[in-house]
Structure formats: structure tokens, C-alpha cells
Amino acid sequence: IPFSLVPAFTAAGNQLFAYPGLAAVFGTDITTHTDITRLSGAYTGSADDLWNGGSLGNIVILNNGKDVPQAWVSPALGTKLIDLANWPAATTAKVVRVFRRFLVAYDVTKSSVRNAQLVKWSNRADLGAVPSSWDEADPTTRAGEWPLIDTDGAIVDALPLSGVNFVYKEDEIHSMEEIGGNFVFRFTRRFAQIGLLAQRCVKEYQKDDKHVHVMMSADDIVQHDGFQMVSLLDNKMRRWYSGRIDPAKDKRSFLAPNYPEDEMWAGITEAGQEYPNLAFIINMRDGTCTIRDIPNISHMAWAPFDPTGGGTTFDAQTQAFDATAGQFGQRSFAPGRKRLIMVEPDAADPSFHLADQGFDFSGVNFRAFVERTGLAIVGQDRLGKPKVDTEAV
Numbered sequence: 267i268p269f270s271l272v273p274a275f276t277a278a279g280n281q282l283f284a285y286p287g288l289a290a291v292f293g294t295d296i297t298t299h300t301d302i303t304r305l306s307g308a309y310t311g312s313a314d315d316l317w318n319g320g321s322l323g324n325i326v327i328l329n330n331g332k333d334v335p336q337a338w339v340s341p342a343l344g345t346k347l348i349d350l351a352n353w354p355a356a357t358t359a360k361v362v363r364v365f366r367r368f369l370v371a372y373d374v375t376k377s378s379v380r381n382a383q384l385v386k387w388s389n390r391a392d393l394g395a396v397p398s399s400w401d402e403a404d405p406t407t408r409a410g411e412w413p414l415i416d417t418d419g420a421i422v423d424a425l426p427l428s429g430v431n432f433v434y435k436e437d438e439i440h441s442m443e444e445i446g447g448n449f450v451f452r453f454t455r456r457f458a459q460i461g462l463l464a465q466r467c468v469k470e471y472q473k474d475d476k477h478v479h480v481m482m483s484a485d486d487i488v489q490h491d492g493f494q495m496v497s498l499l500d501n502k503m504r505r506w507y508s509g510r511i512d513p514a515k516d517k518r519s520f521l522a523p524n525y526p527e528d529e530m531w532a533g534i535t536e537a538g539q540e541y542p543n544l545a546f547i548i549n550m551r552d553g554t555c556t557i558r559d560i561p562n563i564s565h566m567a568w569a570p571f572d573p574t575g576g577g578t579t580f581d582a583q584t585q586a587f588d589a590t591a592g593q594f595g596q597r598s599f600a601p602g603r604k605r606l607i608m609v610e611p612d613a614a615d616p617s618f619h620l621a622d623q624g625f626d627f628s629g630v631n632f633r634a635f636v637e638r639t640g641l642a643i644v645g646q647d648r649l650g651k652p653k654v655d656t657e658a659v
Contacts, residue, residue: 267616268292270317271609273569274326274341281570282341285609285618286317286328291336293343300343309333313564313611314517316465318423320364323394327369329362335369337396352388354400359386361465363424365431366444367391368408371400372421372433382420385433385442386411387451408450414440416455422462427470427479427492434462434481441492457495460488463511466520466565469530471550480530480550482521484508487532487548498530498548503555507546512537522566524606524621531606533563541611559633561619565609571620 268285274293276282284293289308293300303309311317311330319327319335326338328347336347350369360373360382369388374381388397389407399407414421419436426432431442439457444450460483462468467482471489478489480498485508487498499507511519515535519542522531528551533542541562548555606621644655 267611267613268564268609268618269313269611270565271567271569271607271618272317272319272326272328273567274321274338275324276342277324277340282343283569284326284328284338284341286330287611288312291328291347293338293341295343298343302338302343302346304336304347304349306349316517318361318363318465320362322364322367322369322391322396325394325396327362327364329359331358331360331373333358335359335362339396351396352399357400361421361423365424365426365442369397370424370431370442372424374411381413383414383418383435384411385414385421385453410450412451412453414453419461423465423468425468425470425479428477430492432456432468432479432492434468436461439490456492457490460486460495464517464519467532469521469523471523471525471530473550480521480523480548482519482532484516487530487546498550498553499555500553507532507534510534510536510544510546512539515539515541518542518564520566522606523568525568525604527622531566533560533566560608561610562612563608563619564611566621567607567609568604569607570603571605571607 267287270286272284274282274284282293282295284291288311290301290303293302309330311332315330315332317328317330319329324340326341327335329335334353335350337350338347356377358375359371362369362371367390371386374384374386387410389399389409391397400409401407402409402411414435417437419438422434422436424431424433433440433442438455438461441454441456443452445452463482463484468479471478471480476491478491480489486504488495489498512535518535520533524531528549530548530550532546534544534546535542536544539562541564543560543562545558545560608619608621610617610619642654643652645653647653
């Protein structure tokens with residue numbers, strides 16, 4: 267059962283995907299699906315041990331926080347994952363990300379002792395290779411560690427912005443800048459009293475002439491450029507958002523960009539659901555918000571997608587031929603263009619969904635309705651007429 271989706275490319279430039287489950291990882295070129303799990307055996311993570319990582323050149327790094335991070339070296343369907351070389355013994359990290367030519371681990375556990383505020387980075391990697399060392403005590407390498415102990419909140423995730431790595435804790439945000447010398451990196455607290463809701467809940471967006479981070483906190487969705495932070499929600503939508511997420515499943519939330527439509531999709535799990543069943547969509551151009559149902563999605567990936575020429579067949583067509591928009595033989599998108607791809611970990615029918623494609627939802631007509639909310643009527647007066655209080659809306 268897939269829980270995530272990671273794009274990769276072969277040495278020849280052909281598109282591949284890795285899709286990790288709980289105990290195994292599979293690779294696919296859309297047509298063929300192959301088990302690329304490490305030879306040493308199954309992985310030990312649960313549904314709440316989210317897969318993370320990144321690409322270090324043509325090496326894909328995958329990490330679930332429970333096992334040794336995995337490397338997909340020179341991705342190919344015939345190539346198995348391997349334990350990350352030179353990774354320190356008896357060590358795991360909740361999150362591993364790529365920053366410049368370093369691998370950086372966050373929320374590190376050594377010999378069963380967890381340090382949730384620790385940032386640990388590798389030696390600088392050579393081109394086409396994984397880092398040669400993680401030994402912070404070796405003066406011949408650039409590997410090191412730094413604890414972010416201003417608060418007791420755990421590190422949640424990290425994402426670069428304009429050459430600076432931003433480290434997101436549960437209750438504050440730090441910057442991590444490469445400065446060279448003995449210290450290698452400089453750490454500065456940029457924002458206090460706000461933190462990241464969960465892994466995968468921060469994405470980059472280019473707004474006008476500058477790049478910003480959009481992030482989900484426990485009670486708001488905000489953007490910042492590294493210096494100033496503003497909310498993307500009005501009071502009404504902020505109240506809706508802060509009270510909608512099931513606290514027991516909030517770590518399964520995610521944020522996904524839909525760049526062609528200038529949108530950010532926030533995956534929200536309501537009470538009684540296992541995975542996000544609502545997409546809270548923010549239009550980054552005009553600030554409008556919409557809400558749509560999604561089918562218990564565990565992850566959304568913004569990735570290149572090449573349909574290898576496959577279009578809709580006559581047998582698969584669900585609309586009348588005359589009612590179908592477009593021209594016969596026309597593609598609705600360019601091959602290789604990045605698309606929003608959803609992962610549905612349904613035990614009975616695990617599947618991937620391509621957003622903004624087709625005229626229905628997996629063969630089912632869209633459910634549409636009009637709803638009026640925020641009525642100012644709060645009751646009746648003594649004559650039975652509606653009583654209006656505009657301040658109550």
C-alpha cells in the first residue's frame with residue numbers, strides 16, 4: 267500500500283517514481299512496478315512515521331525516522347535501495363533533508379536517547395556520491411551538530427528559501443546559513459510563538475518578484491519571506507481551519523502546491539477519518555479560499571508526469587462524445603509537465619489520482635451544491651420577525 271510518492275530520474279533522464287509503504291518501497295515507470303526494498307529486509311515504520319528525504323544529485327534519499335536512511339543510487343527499476351553509507355551506528359533521525367551539498371538530520375536519536383531539538387549535518391558530499399562522514403568530532407570534515415534549545419519544542423521539518431535553510435520547530439522557526447569556517451553554519455531564531463503543524467506542511471511559492479514559504483500552523487496558514495510573516499486567512503476561515511483538524515490525526519496533514527492554478531492545497535483530516543479527506547485550497551493570487559472533498563489522501567506530490575502517450579480510450583470514456591470538451595486527439599497537458607498527484611492508501615484499492623484531469627472524479631460525477639453561510643439572523647423579536655446582528659457573523 268503506497269503512503270508517499272517520490273519522483274526520480276534514471277541516468278538517461280527517464281521518469282521514475284518511488285512509492286514507499288510501511289514495510290516496503292516500490293518503484294515504477296508508470297507501466298512496470300518493481301519492489302526496490304533493501305535486501306536486508308522490511309522497514310519498521312508505522313502510518314505516522316512519515317517518509318521524507320530529498321535528492322542529492324541523482325541519488326534519492328528516503329527516511330522514515332525508524333530505520334537507517336535509504337539511498338537509491340542511480341535510480342532504476344532494477345536497483346534496490348541500500349542503507350545510507352557512512353550513517354552513524356545506533357542512530358535514527360525523524361527527518362533527513364538536503365541542503366546545498368549536505369544531508370541534514372533533525373530530531374536525532376542516538377543509542378535510544380532522543381534529542382528532539384538537535385540538528386546534525388554531514389560532511390559536504392562530493393558530486394555523485396553520498397557524504398563521506400557524519401562524525402562531528404572529526405576536525406578534518408565539515409560534519410557537525412547544533413541544538414536549537416531556545417524552547418522545548420521538537421524540530422518538525424526544514425525547507426530552504428533563497429539560499430537559507432529554515433528549520434521549523436513546533437513553537438518557533440530558525441534560519442540555518444552556511445558561513446564556512448569552524449562553525450560551518452550559523453543559526454538564528456527568525457520567528458517565535460509559531461511553529462509548524464507537521465512534516466510536509468511547508469512549501470515554497472514565488473509570489474510576484476520574491477519567493478516565500480507557505481506553512482500550516484496549528485491555528486493558521488501563513489506566509490513569510492524570512493523577515494515578515496502574514497496570515498493568508500481572514501477571521502472566518504481562520505476559525506474554520508483551527509477547529510476542523512482532528513488533533514489525533516493532525517500529523518498526517520500536508521501542504522501541496524498547484525502552481526499552474528496559483529493554489530496551495532492543505533490536506534485536512536476531519537474527526538472519524540484516517541487520512542486527509544478535505545482539501546482547503548488557497549488561491550495565492552487573490553486570497554480566496556475553497557474547500558473540496560478528497561478520498562482519504564496520505565500524500566500529494568508535485569512532480570513531473572509523462573502519460574507516455576496514453577489518452578482516454580473509447581471504452582473508458584464516461585461522457586457522450588459530443589459533450590466532451592476539446593478536440594479529438596488533443597492532449598489536455600504537455601508530456602512531462604509537473605502535475606499534482608494524490609496518493610490514496612486504501613487497503614482494498616490503493617491508487618494514485620491525477621489532479622485537474624478529466625471531467626469527473628475517478629468515474630464518479632462531482633457533487634456540487636450552493637451553500638449560504640454567515641447569516642446575520644440570530645433569532646426573532648417580540649413580533650416574530652427575524653432579528654439581525656451583523657457583529658455576530
